[in-house]
Structure formats: C-alpha cells, structure tokens
Amino acid sequence: MEQYKRDIEKAVRKFRKDVQKIEESSDPRYKDQAFKDEAIREKRQELEDVVADRNTKYAQEAEALLEQRKQEAAKSYFKPSPSDKQFVESVLDEFTASVAFAYSDKQRREVFNSLEDRFEHMSPEQLNEVRKQLPKVLQSVNDEETIKKLRYVNSYLSNLQTPEQEALEEAQEAAMLKPDAAFRRLTFTHPAFKDQAKNIHNGTRKSI
Structure with missing residues (x-):
C-alpha cells in the first residue's frame, strides 16, 4: 500500500512543475488571467482525480488486510517448546x-x-x-x-x-490513515488552492 503514497507524492511534484511552467510560460495566451486560471484548474483536477483514486484503493486494501489480520490474530497463540x-x-x-x-x-x-x-x-x-x-x-x-x-x-x-496480534495492531493503525499527506500539505500552501479555508493564500484565513 506504500505505492499509493508514492503515486500521490509523484502526482503532487508533477502538479507543482506543471503550474510553474504555466506561470513562467511565454505563451501569449497565458496573459489572459482567465485562460491561465482555467489551465491551472485543469491541472488541479487531474491531481485531485489521482488522489481520490489512490485514497479509495488504499482504503479498500487496508480494509481487506485488516479483516485478514483479524482472522489470523484470532487463531494465534504462543507455541512454547x-x-x-x-x-x-x-x-x-x-x-x-x-x-x-x-x-x-x-x-x-x-x-x-x-x-x-x-x-x-x-x-x-x-x-x-x-x-x-x-x-x-x-x-x-x-x-x-x-x-x-x-x-x-x-x-x-x-x-x-503474538506476532499475528502485533500485525493486527499495525493493520488497524494503517486502516485509520490515508496516503495523501503530500496532497494535504499542498492544499495548505499552494496558491492554486487559495479557495480552501486553511490555505495560507486565502484572504479570509484567520491568523492564529
């Protein structure tokens, strides 16, 4: 399941690079702010689609693994020689x-x-x-x-x-997580997400 985290991190890096290219592009179309905003919105949507897909797949696999670990833990016991x-x-x-x-x-x-x-x-x-x-x-x-x-x-x-009971605890912790930490950090700091309440570029965000 670690692959889903890597997929999202890779998608976040691509999004940053894509937006930077748009911001620095000499293409005259990007002088139109509405055109530029739409191009960035499309990149954001692509990223959000990847994140949603990986989060869903992670949750499905985590739940299946948790059920497997529950069954293994229930049957486990110490086997002293x-x-x-x-x-x-x-x-x-x-x-x-x-x-x-x-x-x-x-x-x-x-x-x-x-x-x-x-x-x-x-x-x-x-x-x-x-x-x-x-x-x-x-x-x-x-x-x-x-x-x-x-x-x-x-x-x-x-x-x-038992090792099986320890594995169950790890599966329970994994089931409570999501692989999208890199994306969530991005939504706090990147201007493309300034519509988000907690984004640092949001004009209505209250200082703490």
Missing part, C-alpha cells in the same frame, strides 16, 4: 525456593530483582509460559510484598502479543 516449558519451570522453582528461604525483606527483594533480570533475556514464548505458571508460584509464596510484585508481573505479561 518443551524446552521452553522446562526452562521456565526451573527458573520459577528456583525463585520459589529462594523466596522461601530468604530471611529478610532485603534478601527477598534481591531474589525478585534477579528474577526480573532473567525475564529480560526470555523470548515471548517463554514469558507467556511464565504467566501461565505464576498461579502455582503464588500458591507457594507467603510474603505479601512478593505476592504484590508477582501480580504486577502477571499484569505486565498479560500485554504480551
């Missing part, structure tokens, strides 16, 4: 034992910080497995502060997304 599950179980068992034998709040904090450090090096599949095994860990922990931290971990890990 047996070794992932075994690794996570080992890490959490070690954590549970260390917390149980910690003799001070300081030592329990150090144990938890060590667990967090290990999270930073885990894959999404392993982290999701951590979340699935957290209830078992909570049942084995009596310290309220540690329980509170583990609940925070659970809340954080609940935001994990």
Whole structure:
C-alpha cells in the first residue's frame, strides 16, 4: 500500500512543475488571467482525480488486510517448546525456593530483582509460559510484598502479543490513515488552492 503514497507524492511534484511552467510560460495566451486560471484548474483536477483514486484503493486494501489480520490474530497463540516449558519451570522453582528461604525483606527483594533480570533475556514464548505458571508460584509464596510484585508481573505479561496480534495492531493503525499527506500539505500552501479555508493564500484565513 506504500505505492499509493508514492503515486500521490509523484502526482503532487508533477502538479507543482506543471503550474510553474504555466506561470513562467511565454505563451501569449497565458496573459489572459482567465485562460491561465482555467489551465491551472485543469491541472488541479487531474491531481485531485489521482488522489481520490489512490485514497479509495488504499482504503479498500487496508480494509481487506485488516479483516485478514483479524482472522489470523484470532487463531494465534504462543507455541512454547518443551524446552521452553522446562526452562521456565526451573527458573520459577528456583525463585520459589529462594523466596522461601530468604530471611529478610532485603534478601527477598534481591531474589525478585534477579528474577526480573532473567525475564529480560526470555523470548515471548517463554514469558507467556511464565504467566501461565505464576498461579502455582503464588500458591507457594507467603510474603505479601512478593505476592504484590508477582501480580504486577502477571499484569505486565498479560500485554504480551503474538506476532499475528502485533500485525493486527499495525493493520488497524494503517486502516485509520490515508496516503495523501503530500496532497494535504499542498492544499495548505499552494496558491492554486487559495479557495480552501486553511490555505495560507486565502484572504479570509484567520491568523492564529
């Protein structure tokens, strides 16, 4: 869909060049302001037709892609390997034992910080497995502060997304956009669009 953005940018550049040629032309017909204005209006119409066409096609493709991504995301799930599950179980068992034998709040904090450090090096599949095994860990922990931290971990890990879910978010964002940013900028600044309320050459435009 990026091609539609490039098409519009190319059409905007062509429009600028075409209008400049008209403004700088030695053709005597352009001495007639009405003739010149009509020639520029025709170029503007050509540009607007291209923009409308590309916006429509972009919207159609974005909607189709969004529907595809929704279906893929709905069927997606994390697929941890047996070794992932075994690794996570080992890490959490070690954590549970260390917390149980910690003799001070300081030592329990150090144990938890060590667990967090290990999270930073885990894959999404392993982290999701951590979340699935957290209830078992909570049942084995009596310290309220540690329980509170583990609940925070659970809340954080609940935001994990599969690649398909991430792709869905990107498709949702894309569906809200249009590829015509270059054209919209042009309508704000080019004299050929001075009839537009926000155009800087519009005599009725209010200063901000």
